[in-house]
Amino acid sequence: MSVSERQRAAYVAAQAADVRVHFEIEAEGMTLNIGPQHPATHGTLRVIVRLDGEQVVWADPVAGYMHRGYEKLCEVRDYAQVTTLINRIDWLGSFCNEVPFILAAEELMGIEAPPRAQYIRTVLFEMGRVANLTLFLGDMAAQVGALTPVFYAFRDREYVLNLIEAATGGRFHPNFDRIGGLKDDLPKGWIDEAHLVMRKIRRFCDEIDELLIGNRIFEERCRGIGVIPADVALEYGLSGANLRASGIDYDIRRDEASPLAWKDAEFKVWTHPDGDSFARYWVRQQEVREATRIVEQLLDGLPSGPIRAKTPARIRVPKGETWVHTENPLGEMGYYVVSDGSPGGPFRCKIRTPSFSNVSIVPWVLQGVYVPDVITILASLYFILGDIDR
Amino acid sequence: MSRLAPEPEPGEPEAGSVATESEPPAETPAPSPRHAEIVATLAEALGDGFIEHHYSAREAWVRVTPGSWRETGRVCKERLGLTYLCFVSAIDWKQAPDLGAEKLWDPEAEPTEDRGDGPGRWVTGLAGGETRFQVFARVADVIGHVGLFLKTDAGDEDPRAESWVPLFRGADWHERETWEMYGVEFDGHPGLRHLYLPGEFEGFPLRKDFPLLAREVKPWPGLVNVEGLPGEDEPTESGDVGEE
Amino acid sequence: MGLVEKGVLSKPALKPLTWLLNYSRKYSLWMFQWGLACCAIEMGASLASPRYDVMRLGVIPFPASPRQADLICVSGTVTDKMAPAVKRLYEQMPDPKYVISMGSCANCGGPYWDSYSVTKGVDQIIPVDVYVPGCPPRPEALLEAIVILQAKIRDEDMADRWTRGEPVGTRA
Numbered sequence: 001m002s003v004s005e006r007q008r009a010a011y012v013a014a015q016a017a018d019v020r021v022h023f024e025i026e027a028e029g030m031t032l033n034i035g036p037q038h039p040a041t042h043g044t045l046r047v048i049v050r051l052d053g054e055q056v057v058w059a060d061p062v063a064g065y066m067h068r069g070y071e072k073l074c075e076v077r078d079y080a081q082v083t084t085l086i087n088r089i090d091w092l093g094s095f096c097n098e099v100p101f102i103l104a105a106e107e108l109m110g111i112e113a114p115p116r117a118q119y120i121r122t123v124l125f126e127m128g129r130v131a132n133l134t135l136f137l138g139d140m141a142a143q144v145g146a147l148t149p150v151f152y153a154f155r156d157r158e159y160v161l162n163l164i165e166a167a168t169g170g171r172f173h174p175n176f177d178r179i180g181g182l183k184d185d186l187p188k189g190w191i192d193e194a195h196l197v198m199r200k201i202r203r204f205c206d207e208i209d210e211l212l213i214g215n216r217i218f219e220e221r222c223r224g225i226g227v228i229p230a231d232v233a234l235e236y237g238l239s240g241a242n243l244r245a246s247g248i249d250y251d252i253r254r255d256e257a258s259p260l261a262w263k264d265a266e267f268k269v270w271t272h273p274d275g276d277s278f279a280r281y282w283v284r285q286q287e288v289r290e291a292t293r294i295v296e297q298l299l300d301g302l303p304s305g306p307i308r309a310k311t312p313a314r315i316r317v318p319k320g321e322t323w324v325h326t327e328n329p330l331g332e333m334g335y336y337v338v339s340d341g342s343p344g345g346p347f348r349c350k351i352r353t354p355s356f357s358n359v360s361i362v363p364w365v366l367q368g369v370y371v372p373d374v375i376t377i378l379a380s381l382y383f384i385l386g387d388i389d390r
Numbered sequence: 391m392s393r394l395a396p397e398p399e400p401g402e403p404e405a406g407s408v409a410t411e412s413e414p415p416a417e418t419p420a421p422s423p424r425h426a427e428i429v430a431t432l433a434e435a436l437g438d439g440f441i442e443h444h445y446s447a448r449e450a451w452v453r454v455t456p457g458s459w460r461e462t463g464r465v466c467k468e469r470l471g472l473t474y475l476c477f478v479s480a481i482d483w484k485q486a487p488d489l490g491a492e493k494l495w496d497p498e499a500e501p502t503e504d505r506g507d508g509p510g511r512w513v514t515g516l517a518g519g520e521t522r523f524q525v526f527a528r529v530a531d532v533i534g535h536v537g538l539f540l541k542t543d544a545g546d547e548d549p550r551a552e553s554w555v556p557l558f559r560g561a562d563w564h565e566r567e568t569w570e571m572y573g574v575e576f577d578g579h580p581g582l583r584h585l586y587l588p589g590e591f592e593g594f595p596l597r598k599d600f601p602l603l604a605r606e607v608k609p610w611p612g613l614v615n616v617e618g619l620p621g622e623d624e625p626t627e628s629g630d631v632g633e634e
Numbered sequence: 635m636g637l638v639e640k641g642v643l644s645k646p647a648l649k650p651l652t653w654l655l656n657y658s659r660k661y662s663l664w665m666f667q668w669g670l671a672c673c674a675i676e677m678g679a680s681l682a683s684p685r686y687d688v689m690r691l692g693v694i695p696f697p698a699s700p701r702q703a704d705l706i707c708v709s710g711t712v713t714d715k716m717a718p719a720v721k722r723l724y725e726q727m728p729d730p731k732y733v734i735s736m737g738s739c740a741n742c743g744g745p746y747w748d749s750y751s752v753t754k755g756v757d758q759i760i761p762v763d764v765y766v767p768g769c770p771p772r773p774e775a776l777l778e779a780i781v782i783l784q785a786k787i788r789d790e791d792m793a794d795r796w797t798r799g800e801p802v803g804t805r806a
Contacts, residue, residue: 064586091672236560
């Protein structure tokens with residue numbers, strides 16, 4: 001071929017290629033598989049999304065990669081062994097998991113823990129909340145793209161874990177609660193150290209204020225993303241900060257009577273009317289501040305006395321059924337304990353975990369969002385895999 | 391026990407319930423006027439569907455017939471303001487054939503021993519029950535801080551219940567989990583499929599006759615015959631785990 | 635390395651080369667954090683927190699993909715549903731690769747030894763080099779495990795590894 005013929009052939013071929021590209025292609029959407037191993041999914045959650053371009057048309061979270069069979073295992077273990085095991089459901093604020101179960105067992109047995117034990121339980125509960133939510137504050141920032149706060153979060157969390165370890169022996173998974181009270185009393189100097197650490201945590205919250213709240217990029221990424229109206233939230237059983245961020249003023253600590261010492265502390269329950277990811281983040285940040293104040297108030301007013309009520313050596317819980325729920329860092333956690341009066345463990349222990357309901361809304365809330373916002377929404381709903389899968 | 395029958399005298403067992411040793415002789419009053427109002431409205435709305443109720447110091451339980459399970463949910467959500475779905479799950483009232491492995495493994499033993507219960511002889515819990523499987527749920531009013539437990543019988547062999555998904559969208563996942571763990575079929579559910587377990591899993595794990603194979607083969611180590619400490623004569627008897 | 639496989643280079647002559655290779659490999663491990671459960675938080679504390687910094691041992695925490703990783707730390711409970719993913723992940727890593735099993739769940743099933751859905755130990759699926767006991771093990775325990783692994787790498791015989799007959803970096 002001569003040069004001009006080659007050129008002409010090339011020109012025609014280029015035009016044909018152009019036509020192919022500009023022709024409307026009716027193609028199927030892409031199915032994207034997020035997880036189960038993914039730095040942004042807080043653990044082993046797999047979310048299958050079907051995309052139309054950049055928007056999600058269908059989403060399905062596949063849980064169960066951390067299913068360890070808690071409810072079955074609780075039936076074959078006795079009450080002390082179950083206490084050890086249930087620490088590991090919400091593995092960041094671990095003490096908070098033990099408390100409702102122990103309260104349920106105490107209610108069935110008719111044992112009341114002494115006031116000092118109830119105060120210290122509440123203090124450790126709120127510290128578990130601080131430990132849990134500071135990690136959230138850092139982690140959600142990391143999902144959104146701000147890489148600095150996560151290091152501050154880990155650093156300040158270490159102070160709280162130090163305290164919990166000094167009192168209970170375990171950084172997390174303290175396994176400290178017993179039927180009738182606690183295992184041990186607080187060590188010397190713990191209360192002064194706790195005051196210092198709570199001030200440090202409040203300074204961390206102020207740092208987060210400076211870095212993120214009011215940061216233009218954070219606001220653009222989070223405001224208006226993943227709005228959950230209040231009635232949908234109730235239908236799905238959302239609880240905790242997710243519900244309060246949709247405007248519903250419900251906090252089990254304030255609203256329901258409990259043997260624990262929340263009634264002796266003054267704290268504010270924060271709500272936000274928007275129901276978007278920013279609201280969820282903001283509500284949790286205020287909760288951390290309130291938790292530090294609760295700890296300080298309770299430690300100032302700590303009653304003296306025994307740390308554990310008299311309990312029989314062999315725990316034998318009489319026949320009955322009871323339900324105890326508390327305001328855990330993730331939401332409303334409850335234990336429905338059925339006992340048949342035999343020695344050994346519960347007959348049936350239904351564990352109502354908050355993340356289970358929080359994640360069940362994911363198919364609904366991810367409709368029509370863009371792919372980067374999927375990560376923001378998952379981060380703001382804040383689930384822990386052990387809590388979903390039990 | 392029929393709805394709102396006159397309360398039995400203290401000391402008299404409630405008619406129709408399974409007699410157990412720690413059954414309270416007198417009926418506890420309602421924890422709050424709102425609870426009493428909720429129970430009364432349900433009784434009036436469901437008619438024959440309402441079987442019995444039970445109060446404790448803080449909570450209320452209501453048992454309904456299986457045919458009125460969805461109607462109960464609708465009344466709770468639309469008339470009583472109980473719009474928050476806490477959970478839906480099930481209980482298996484069959485006595486477990488020693489899942490705790492208090493025994494040592496005996497290859498000649500019967501696989502499922504009879505513990506004295508069976509159809510018509512189930513020992514059930516609060517608000518009674520006639521079948522082996524019961525579906526139970528909790529709904530709450532988060533503004534008024536009131537909750538209610540609802541129970542219904544699901545059956546002995548192939549448990550079934552009506553689905554609450556048309557009422558509470560969150561019931562989707564709860565019912566999937568209940569089906570997966572107990573085998574309860576929910577009529578009207580968009581698609582019951584595995585939530586936690588891999589697709590090839592066989593059996594329903596939370597049923598009492600589902601064995602934990604690791605425990606069948608290897609008993610709990612605390613029960614194994616161990617050597618005596620230096621200075622002791624006898625090894626500890628297996629089964630005396632409480633003395634340690 | 636055909637010289638090694640063909641036996642051209644004698645073993646004693648290889649020693650300084652092996653020492654150099656091992657020395658450089660053990661201080662530049664790229665660790666893929668397969669964080670599953672509670673142990674992942676302790677692993678995160680040792681990786682990301684300034685208190686138990688793991689980078690001072692030469693271990694860099696966050697590779698972009700398993701294909702760039704030398705070391706994988708399985709931390710947390712491995713369930714039967716997750717096990718194929720772990721195996722696939724292990725196969726994606728190129729040789730030489732090392733595995734640390736962190737926590738009792740990954741070692742032997744841990745507190746869930748009788749569960750119907752838990753794999754009793756990750757060594758049922760992939761070969762493990764170092765086991766870290768604990769529930770959860772402290773971050774210092776993970777650092778100790780890395781030091782033990784580094785000692786193990788130091789004593790490795792490269793010639794053995796290349797002439798063992800095992801497939802290198804291919805799908806098993």
